[in-house]
Amino acid sequence: MPAHLTNKAFNPWDEIQRYQDGHLQSGHYGATASFVGTMRDFNINESVSHMTLEHYPKMTQHYLDKLCLQCNQQYELDDCLIIHRFGDIYPNEPIVLTVAWSAHRAQAFDACRYLMEELKSNAPFWKKEVTDKGERWVHNDIINNE
Amino acid sequence: MPAHLTNKAFNPWDEIQRYQDGHLQSGHYGATASFVGTMRDFNINESVSHMTLEHYPKMTQHYLDKLCLQCNQQYELDDCLIIHRFGDIYPNEPIVLTVAWSAHRAQAFDACRYLMEELKSNAPFWKKEVTDKGERWVHNDIINNE
């Protein structure tokens, strides 16, 4: 149940496959729920050329590790996985991946969403978007439901 | 927003990648929620060697097509995808894949789960498991939350 931080583009589907092959017990899990957050090329009606995702490295890793561990126990998962980008990110690149494996679907769905909601609320990342009009920090009230 | 029925094993992550590359507009969607239901090698404390998934082909396709269309509109998705097996299925093989792409995460999560819950309740499939003790039709009250 690891959390990985990376400053390189990653392919979420390859990562799920690789993690599943390496860590999950074949025939044991019946449900896999996943979420991928991808950078869009517009936000609040403005074209965004790229963004920089700053974070607090030690705290991010610590927070996400704890979140995985706690989520695993709370939802009785077989396993879970978080991958999160930092640094410069371009449109259509995945920013975050959360995955939950469990025996039954309710736990997998609930856990996958829980990971995302907690991460969105608490993981110390900050987005700065670069638009035609310059740079801007993204605010929660702007990104709203994103 | 297609629904595919197949009697061959499929790799859900490859299918998502292929569909996304072929049909989704790069930079437009920000959220991708997916669910994979995988055959387990046990159920109700009994080892299951394989199962046969019977269906009502014309009605299954009709039902899943309608479901995709309706889900797309209801959740304002960029797109959605369902792939479902039929025929003989062995442990660790994916049975079903549902995917929803949207601008924001709430719709993607909700839509992906909606596809699964509706499919579980209404799509005309029937599972027959083969165990050491012989064959048995799976009942809803047995599979419970699966």
Add this chain to the structure above:
Amino acid sequence: MSISIQFFASLREITGQSQTTLSYEPSMDVLIVWAKATNNMVMPDNTLCAINMEYVKTDAIVADNDEVAFFPPVTGG
């Protein structure tokens, strides 16, 4: 002037047939179709019925050339 009838899963096994046809008669509902097609077997609880790929209740009236299907609760996904 006929309707086709399909049985699936456990209902196929219970009735001993996967499909059959009946001559069309006016005003037949789904329950009557079941009775005629199964030689008056009792319809199991929770049986689901469809006409032309859409779920219907047992009192739905069948038209000529309809495809009527009977099956147990679904267990896909």
Add this chain to the structure above:
Amino acid sequence: MSISIQFFASLREITGQSQTTLSYEPSMDVLIVWAKATNNMVMPDNTLCAINMEYVKTDAIVADNDEVAFFPPVTGG
């Protein structure tokens, strides 16, 4: 006998520094650390505070060798 202080994102820009250190003194809470480290700037609304990678409130007492961090509401994911 010191504590280290980190500023992130907009607070790094507002305070003009990404990190600094303070001599440790007993009974300093996080708000006092902010004031000393920023030359008495007003702390922006919604500022989040952490000691040693755990969220704390501004009245949390700081121990010697602690790492104190200040940052705006998070926007990851």
